[in-house]
Amino acid sequence: MASDLSAYMGNITLRWLSGDAAMPSSPAGLYIGLFDGNPKTTGTEISTAIHAAGRVVVTFATLAGGVSHLLTSNINVDFGAAAAAATLSHLGLFDAQAAGNLLASKLIVGGSQAILVGATVKFLAGGITFNIGADS
Numbered sequence: 001m002a003s004d005l006s007a008y009m010g011n012i013t014l015r016w017l018s019g020d021a022a023m024p025s026s027p028a029g030l031y032i033g034l035f036d037g038n039p040k041t042t043g044t045e046i047s048t049a050i051h052a053a054g055r056v057v058v059t060f061a062t063l064a065g066g067v068s069h070l071l072t073s074n075i076n077v078d079f080g081a082a083a084a085a086a087t088l089s090h091l092g093l094f095d096a097q098a099a100g101n102l103l104a105s106k107l108i109v110g111g112s113q114a115i116l117v118g119a120t121v122k123f124l125a126g127g128i129t130f131n132i133g134a135d136s
Contacts, residue, residue, distance in 0.1 A: 027095035
């Protein structure tokens with residue numbers, strides 16, 4: 001399975017592995033952004049159209065040692081009632097609430113969804129998982 005990591009995050013990791021650069025400090029927080037297409041290519045962020053404050057904080061379950069490459073949310077990620085209609089297709093993981101770096105992205109389960117004004121946009125705990133690579 002392909003990795004959900006962004007080019008930015010992949011480059012940081014590879015530069016660290018090759019000894020070309022040190023890893024940056026861990027981000028103070030992680031945030032989910034909503035997109036109408038793939039943020040790695042031509043997708044446009046729609047977070048502020050849905051939720052005036054924009055991206056929403058996310059935390060993840062502690063990773064155990066071993067072979068699991070999955071980062072799974074452990075809290076509800078709630079954007080509230082949509083302020084505007086939009087099409088949602090992808091999630092982006094960022095290291096800042098505004099601006100910041102895209103760390104990973106993925107297509108939402110079930111593919112593109114039409115979000116209507118007033119519709120609740122919420123991902124339950126365990127409902128967001130990023131795959132950061134596979135053994136095969």
